[in-house]
Amino acid sequence: MDTNHMINDMEWQKLIADVGEQFSDVTIKRGFQYYKQGFVRETRPEGAGGIEAVVGGSEPLEVVVQTEALSASRCSCPEGSGCKHIIAVLLDYASRQGRSVHAIVNAHATLRLQKAYVALPEEGEAPARTGTRGGGASLKEKALRIPEISIAEWHVLFKQCITPLEFGSPNAGYARNAIAAIESMKPPLSPGMEQLYDLHAHLFMLIKLVKPAHSLLPAAGHLGYHVQVAADDLLKAMREIFEWGIPLATEPELWPRVTKTLTYLRRQMLTEAKSHQYLFEAYDRLWLKWLRPHLGDDRMYREELEKLKIAEEDLGDGLSRLSWMLAHSRVYFLMGEDRQAWTWLHGASKAFIVPHGFLFSFLGEIAEAGEWTRLSDWLVVIGPLLSGHRKEQASDYMRYWGMAVRHAPESEERMWQTLAGMLPQSKEMYEEALLDYGKWQPWMDMQLSAGTEPLELRVSVLQPLEKEAPELLLPFYHQAVERYILLKNRSGYKDAVKLLKRLGKLYKKMKREERWEQFLDAFVDRHGRLRALQEELRKGNLIS
Numbered sequence: 326m327d328t329n330h331m332i333n334d335m336e337w338q339k340l341i342a343d344v345g346e347q348f349s350d351v352t353i354k355r356g357f358q359y360y361k362q363g364f365v366r367e368t369r370p371e372g373a374g375g376i377e378a379v380v381g382g383s384e385p386l387e388v389v390v391q392t393e394a395l396s397a398s399r400c401s402c403p404e405g406s407g408c409k410h411i412i413a414v415l416l417d418y419a420s421r422q423g424r425s426v427h428a429i430v431n432a433h434a435t436l437r438l439q440k441a442y443v444a445l446p447e448e449g450e451a452p453a454r455t456g457t458r459g460g461g462a463s464l465k466e467k468a469l470r471i472p473e474i475s476i477a478e479w480h481v482l483f484k485q486c487i488t489p490l491e492f493g494s495p496n497a498g499y500a501r502n503a504i505a506a507i508e509s510m511k512p513p514l515s516p517g518m519e520q521l522y523d524l525h526a527h528l529f530m531l532i533k534l535v536k537p538a539h540s541l542l543p544a545a546g547h548l549g550y551h552v553q554v555a556a557d558d559l560l561k562a563m564r565e566i567f568e569w570g571i572p573l574a575t576e577p578e579l580w581p582r583v584t585k586t587l588t589y590l591r592r593q594m595l596t597e598a599k600s601h602q603y604l605f606e607a608y609d610r611l612w613l614k615w616l617r618p619h620l621g622d623d624r625m626y627r628e629e630l631e632k633l634k635i636a637e638e639d640l641g642d643g644l645s646r647l648s649w650m651l652a653h654s655r656v657y658f659l660m661g662e663d664r665q666a667w668t669w670l671h672g673a674s675k676a677f678i679v680p681h682g683f684l685f686s687f688l689g690e691i692a693e694a695g696e697w698t699r700l701s702d703w704l705v706v707i708g709p710l711l712s713g714h715r716k717e718q719a720s721d722y723m724r725y726w727g728m729a730v731r732h733a734p735e736s737e738e739r740m741w742q743t744l745a746g747m748l749p750q751s752k753e754m755y756e757e758a759l760l761d762y763g764k765w766q767p768w769m770d771m772q773l774s775a776g777t778e779p780l781e782l783r784v785s786v787l788q789p790l791e792k793e794a795p796e797l798l799l800p801f802y803h804q805a806v807e808r809y810i811l812l813k814n815r816s817g818y819k820d821a822v823k824l825l826k827r828l829g830k831l832y833k834k835m836k837r838e839e840r841w842e843q844f845l846d847a848f849v850d851r852h853g854r855l856r857a858l859q860e861e862l863r864k865g866n867l868i869s
Contacts, residue, residue: 332422334513341428343395345436356412357430365417380410390414423516425523431505468510476585483507483529496551497558500530517576524566531559535603560603567614595636597645605648626660647677667706674710681718688725701729701736705743719754765794779805795831802828818858822865
């Protein structure tokens with residue numbers, strides 16, 4: 326990719342318009358999937374505004390994109406042009422240029438809404454006219470002033486812009502069309518200003534969905550399925566916007582707008598319904614991705630703690646207490662005051678279920694910074710808070726322990742103590758860790774004390790023990806065989822024979838065939854009256 330030429334604002338707007346004109350919405354969405362799946366491989370510049378790329382999986386395609394004359398772009402796929410492969414390359418190009426990928430994804434819808442937007446009457450011409458600050462200026466004229474006006478005025482424009490869509494159902498399609506409408510009135514902006522604009526467009530729509538005016542929702546604020554899907558999509562897009570960071574080093578004039586965004590998000594997340602935390606996540610990511618990288622001391626963190634304290638007094642019963650408590654824990658974490666952060670987390674966990682994603686975000690931040698002793702400290706604290714964890718969450722938790730132990734071996738003992746202290750909740754994690762670390766005897770002790778049936782375990786679980794510590798499996802199998810015999814039914818006898826065959830292999834592996842023969846002879850004599858068992862032993866070729 327040619328990094329010598331950075332696309333300017335006018336070129337970027339033209340490219341979006343060209344994509345909207347020349348590609349269908351279906352093709353754009355398919356190209357987006359190709360891009361997300363990492364199918365764009367090699368890219369290299371090809372003349373002015375040209376890109377050569379290799380796209381695809383097992384049968385890679387050659388793609389040549391002309392950004393300045395998009396219709397001249399070509400692909401080696403059967404379509405030849407106007408295909409999803411070209412879109413995938415364009416999205417990769419936008420990403421490398423630091424531009425909004427979603428502006429390309431929404432290009433077709435943006436174009437359609439722009440055409441409708443051009444046809445709208447000027448304010449003051451029809452009954453649908455609305456007035457805002459700026460006298461009789463039209464909505465289009467006000468949109469040109471977006472770089473100058475305040476964020477609050479942006480939101481007024483957003484509201485006016487989506488007025489033609491207001492009768493739509495609150496679902497993902499409505500949200501996408503509304504975002505496209507807001508994008509359609511965006512003038513050329515600097516990269517940082519564009520990120521702020523895109524963030525507020527998505528934030529505006531998210532608030533509209535999860536905090537509707539005159540809501541008839543119960544106090545808990547439960548969302549319908551379609552609203553939840555739309556809100557999830559908006560939050561996913563906002564995560565990507567945050568991930569880019571914001572170029573304050575080159576655009577320091579944006580700092581007041583970023584802090585205004587913090588003020589706005591703080592108020593919104595502290596009054597969010599307790600059953601969901603969309604706005605809290607946006608607030609949290611603003612701190613992690615946009616604010617923290619540009620702070621040189623603790624002053625802003627301490628100011629935030631004071632503002633959270635004031636908010637509790639101002640909002641009273643209207644305060645979203647879980648979000649309020651989690652905000653404290655995050656700010657203290659960013660200050661490096663971990664004990665204070667843990668105090669707030671423990672307090673939150675006593676009254677609420679702390680979202681697992683939020684808990685794991687601490688571990689991710691610490692691991693990325695390479696602070697391995699601190700990571701083990703946090704793992705000790707977070708483990709007991711993982712109530713009702715799913716298998717993938719347990720796997721992630723143990724993966725972080727693996728990192729800590731690998732880089733700071735002295736933390737291994739803390740891992741075992743923590744897992745033992747979390748029993749019985751941590752049983753599966755503890756057992757898997759014992760196997761992973763070759764702790765065969767403690768693992769076997771757990772199985773024997775719990776009365777685990779060997780046949781319930783996957784063969785892959787027992788294979789390491791058969792190889793490394795076969796002697797530990799002998800009592801495990803022998804006890805289970807006796808339990809199966811006591812059932813005195815055909816099914817139990819079949820299970821007993823299965824285990825007896827495994828026992829025979831173990832004795833052979835240990836070169837103790839004589840001991841096996843003695844045991845089997847005694848076993849057959851002892852149970853000689855159980856004719857059904859004798860039949861199963863013959864079927865298993867254990868006796869003739």
